Amino acid sequence: MADWISILLxxxxxxxxxxxxxxxxxxxxxxxxxxxxxxxxxxxxxxxxLALVIQADSWYWAVRLLATWTFVMAASATxxxxxxxxxxxxxxxxxxxxxxx
Amino acid sequence: MMDTSTxxxxxxxxxxxxxxxxxxxxxxxxxxxxxxxxxxxxxFLFLVAAAFRSHSGGPDPVLHAMVLTGxxxxxxATALGLTLAGQVQQSxxxxxxxxxxxxxxxxxx
Amino acid sequence: xxxxxxxxxxxxxxxxxxGLWRFxxxxxxxxxxxxxxxxxxxVVTACLLLSVALRSTAILDVALALAxxxxxxxxxxxxxxxxxxxxxxxxxxSDG
Amino acid sequence: xxxxxxxxxxxxxxxxLVLLAGSSxxxxxxxxxxxxxxxxxxxxxxxxxxxxxxxxxxxxxxxxSGVTGALFLAALARMNRSGNERESANTHRTxxxxxxxxxxxGRVIGNGIQWRGVIATAVxxxxxMLMALMVFPLPEPDGKISAxxxxxxxxxxxxxxxxxxxxxxxxxxxxxxIGVVLLTLLGLSAVVNRDRLVGPRYTDRVLSGFYxxxxxxxxxxxxxxxxxxxYEPGGAFQAAALLAAGGILGHIIGAxxxxxxxxxxxxxxxxxxxxxxxxxxxxxxxxxxxxxxxxVPESAGGFILGIEVVATIAISISLVIxxxxxxxxxSSFLGNRQLPPAAKEAE
Numbered sequence: 001m002a003d004w005i006s007i008l009l010x011x012x013x014x015x016x017x018x019x020x021x022x023x024x025x026x027x028x029x030x031x032x033x034x035x036x037x038x039x040x041x042x043x044x045x046x047x048x049x050l051a052l053v054i055q056a057d058s059w060y061w062a063v064r065l066l067a068t069w070t071f072v073m074a075a076s077a078t079x080x081x082x083x084x085x086x087x088x089x090x091x092x093x094x095x096x097x098x099x100x101x
Numbered sequence: 102m103m104d105t106s107t108x109x110x111x112x113x114x115x116x117x118x119x120x121x122x123x124x125x126x127x128x129x130x131x132x133x134x135x136x137x138x139x140x141x142x143x144x145f146l147f148l149v150a151a152a153f154r155s156h157s158g159g160p161d162p163v164l165h166a167m168v169l170t171g172x173x174x175x176x177x178a179t180a181l182g183l184t185l186a187g188q189v190q191q192s193x194x195x196x197x198x199x200x201x202x203x204x205x206x207x208x209x210x
Numbered sequence: 211x212x213x214x215x216x217x218x219x220x221x222x223x224x225x226x227x228x229g230l231w232r233f234x235x236x237x238x239x240x241x242x243x244x245x246x247x248x249x250x251x252x253v254v255t256a257c258l259l260l261s262v263a264l265r266s267t268a269i270l271d272v273a274l275a276l277a278x279x280x281x282x283x284x285x286x287x288x289x290x291x292x293x294x295x296x297x298x299x300x301x302x303x304s305d306g
Numbered sequence: 307x308x309x310x311x312x313x314x315x316x317x318x319x320x321x322x323l324v325l326l327a328g329s330s331x332x333x334x335x336x337x338x339x340x341x342x343x344x345x346x347x348x349x350x351x352x353x354x355x356x357x358x359x360x361x362x363x364x365x366x367x368x369x370x371s372g373v374t375g376a377l378f379l380a381a382l383a384r385m386n387r388s389g390n391e392r393e394s395a396n397t398h399r400t401x402x403x404x405x406x407x408x409x410x411x412g413r414v415i416g417n418g419i420q421w422r423g424v425i426a427t428a429v430x431x432x433x434x435m436l437m438a439l440m441v442f443p444l445p446e447p448d449g450k451i452s453a454x455x456x457x458x459x460x461x462x463x464x465x466x467x468x469x470x471x472x473x474x475x476x477x478x479x480x481x482x483x484i485g486v487v488l489l490t491l492l493g494l495s496a497v498v499n500r501d502r503l504v505g506p507r508y509t510d511r512v513l514s515g516f517y518x519x520x521x522x523x524x525x526x527x528x529x530x531x532x533x534x535x536x537y538e539p540g541g542a543f544q545a546a547a548l549l550a551a552g553g554i555l556g557h558i559i560g561a562x563x564x565x566x567x568x569x570x571x572x573x574x575x576x577x578x579x580x581x582x583x584x585x586x587x588x589x590x591x592x593x594x595x596x597x598x599x600x601x602v603p604e605s606a607g608g609f610i611l612g613i614e615v616v617a618t619i620a621i622s623i624s625l626v627i628x629x630x631x632x633x634x635x636x637s638s639f640l641g642n643r644q645l646p647p648a649a650k651e652a653e
Contacts (some may be wrong), residue, residue: 007214014221017252021225024232024248028260030240033232037244041251048218048230050256052262053211065258071523072277078516079247081283085510086288087240105316109357110444112320116327118434123331125426131336131382135343138374139327142350145362147441153357154447160358160516161452162467166476169468171484172365173543173621176373177490180628183381187634188497216311223318223352230325233341242341247346250371260355268360268539273350274527275367275544278520279551283344283375285558290383290633291327291337 001052009051018064029095030087034080041076045069109150116143130186134179141175219292226252242262243287250280310471312356319356322349340382344375360539361468364531368544372551373625376558380633387634431605463606472541473610481588484581484617487624491577494631514559524552528622532614536607542614542621549618550625557626557635573623579618584613 016039023036049069056062119138127133145168152164226249233245253272261269326349330342347370354363444525455467462470528545535541588599589611595602595632601609 004211006211010214010218013255014218017222017225017255021228021248024229024244030238030244033241033244037248037251040248043257045251048258052258055262061262061267064267068254068258068270068274068277071520072251072275074519075277075281075515076247076251078281078512079300081262081512082284082288082510083240083244083247086292087238090238090240090292092238092240105312105357105436105442107442109318109353110441111438112323114434114438114441115324118430118437119324119327119402121433122427125430126423129407130502131378132331132339135330135339135378136316137461138343139331139346142327142346146350146353149357149362151357151444151447154444155449155452159467161447161449162455162471162608163476165359165361166471166479168362168521169365169461169541169543172362172369174483175485176369176377176651177487177624177628179374180377180625180632181490181493183632184494185376185497185649187381187384187632188468193494194534202439210362213309216309216315220311220314220318223315224546226349226597227318227322227325230322233329233338233345239337245538246341246348246375248342249345253348253352255353256352260352263356266360268364269355270538271527271531272355272360272363272367273407273549275364276348276351276371278524279368279372279548281513281516281520282372282551282558282568283379284553285542286376290387292378293383298569 006051006054009054009075013044013047016040020044023035030092031084031093034084038076038080042073045072084100106150106153109153112145113143113145113147113150116140116146118143130189131183134182134186137182138175138179141171145171212263215259219259219263222252222256222259239287239292243284246283247280251277315349315356319349319353324352336382340375340378343368343378347371347374361390361466361541361544364539364544365547368547368551370545371630376554377629377632380629383636384632410451459551461603462608463608466535466537466539466541468539469535469610470542473613474601474606477584477588477601480617481581481584484584484620487621488578488581488644490595491627494628496629509560514561517559517561519569521552521556524548528618532611532618535614536611542617545614545618546621546625550629553622553626554629557629564652573627577620577623577627580617583616587613 007070016056020036020040024033027033027036049065051063053062056065117140120136120141120143122134123139124133127136148168149160149162152161155161228251229248231247233242236242254276256278257269257273261267261273315398323346326342326346330339330346333339333342336585347366351367351370354366455471458475459465459467459470462474464470464474479597498604528548531545531548532542533540535544591600591609
């Protein structure tokens with residue numbers, strides 16, 4: 001039973017990672033791509049961590065996995081913020097649907 | 102089917118060759134430093150792939166220790182190389198600015 | 211379960227290979243840097259899966275280090291390579 | 307792990323490494339090359355795990371993502387800043403392969419370059435084939451040395467075989483390696499400029515907040531690495547790279563991550579302490595046990611831990627100073643000897 005839940009969660013995770021990558025490839029500007037990328041980080045990895053926590057055989061592993069996820073979220077939020085701020089300062093234009101040719 | 106360690110040892114040889122090519126053909130010092138690092142990575146990969154074959158209870162720790170030492174030396178050498186490259190370029194541009202203060206603006210082609 | 215973990219890691223690494231397309235396309239330097247961020251997160255997740263598959267807590271340390279230190283590269287990028295445009299010698303070219 | 311999944315992972319890893327190495331060597335823009343090289347380091351970390359070399363994976367992860375990327379980006383930015391137009395002209399930006407291309411398109415760069423490229427390519431491909439012929443198939447390992455390591459592991463004072471080799475069985479290597487790091491610092495101090503060359507300071511609350519949050523964590527992680535190195539993958543190099551990454555981040559946000567009232571002299575003492583302590587422990591053991599750096603099982607664990615702590619501090623400070631040097635910023639490591647007293651007052 002626990003195995004099937006884990007597999008389901010891992011498939012969700014894989015979906016989010018694939019989705020994040022597709023977004024990185026297809027979205028029209030830096031800011032949208034950044035959004036897609038951070039989704040893969042936070043939600044995709046969240047599902048992986050949940051799946052592994054269910055399978056963990058000791059508290060030590062569960063705590064270590066959850067702690068890693070927390071730090072990944074802090075780091076990826078900082079990264080996304082830094083890149084977005086730098087892009088705004090560089091005046092990289094926002095995408096507008098009407099301007100698209 | 103190839104075995105794992107032969108695959109990665111071959112990749113190590115390929116990477117060193119690519120790095121050597123980059124070292125000879127590259128012109129900018131940063132490119133040359135990257136090429137040196139790629140050569141190093143290829144050699145490390147070869148050593149670790151060889152260590153992977155050892156059968157006595159896990160991979161060969163002697164080779165791992167050598168690679169570990171090599172990585173730290175490589176990063177220090179890289180930093181020194183980058184410093185030297187930066188200094189050389191800085192003094193070159195200062196010299197040129199001294200030699201022809203007018204023309205250096207129009208040199209771009 | 212070990213096969214499942216390895217299979218998911220393979221899928222993750224395949225998305226990394228797909229992400230290379232954005233690296234080659236650009237167009238801005240930030241896009242290229244984002245590809246290394248994608249590499250970083252995917253490699254961290256693969257490390258988590260591998261650490262459970264191979265039963266090694268040391269691989270969790272690798273994941274934690276990669277996650278925490280990814281900020282250093284981004285910070286160096288925004289601080290040195292894309293500095294704040296408050297000087298007259300600002301280059302308009304945003305191409306990386 | 308010889309399954310289909312492992313085979314697929316191997317294939318993807320090999321493909322990625324070749325692509326990334328190729329782009330870091332051939333892409334005409336240096337920034338792209340540097341980014342490709344950073345990605346190359348990340349993928350190498352997975353390869354080390356795949357080859358059961360977790361110690362190396364740790365070192366690669368910490369040095370690759372914490373030090374190397376920042377080093378290259380800072381050096382590249384410095385060269386873009388101080389370089390005049392000539393350096394950004396095509397001949398200096400492009401790699402050799404691109405130069406050959408341009409040549410055949412009719413742009414005159416000089417005939418010699420083309421021939422140099424062609425001959426070099428041919429020679430290297432030939433040499434590579436010879437090398438591959440000599441090396442493959444890989445000979446069967448005899449395993450004598452690693453068997454020796456595992457047999458004597460219980461007398462080494464530690465239970466992680468890699469640490470045992472690094473700090474006990476082949477401690478010479480590590481001593482000299484710390485010496486090499488010290489030598490690079492000497493080289494740096496000979497060439498680095500002593501005048502101020504500082505860009506605008508990067509102030510950012512989010513980044514400073516992240517730094518303040520993670521610095522204690524990094525220090526804790528570093529201490530854990532030193533301690534766990536006795537039993538499991540980890541050790542002085544990994545710990546030093548972590549601390550250095552923290553120092554580099556601190557330098558980037560303009561915090562000055564070192565104890566108050568430390569000046570160049572203190573830094574120079576701290577940097578050379580690693581080599582000095584290691585060397586004096588070696589001499590002490592020589593006097594005690596008759597051979598340079600010969601440990602006895604009873605006290606080996608304590609000595610090794612002591613060496614690791616000092617080496618961690620020394621190597622991490624060295625890495626931060628090396629980063630200062632390559633980003634073109636003046637380092638307090640050198641002291642203010644070149645500045646006249648008046649300039650010193652003005653600061």
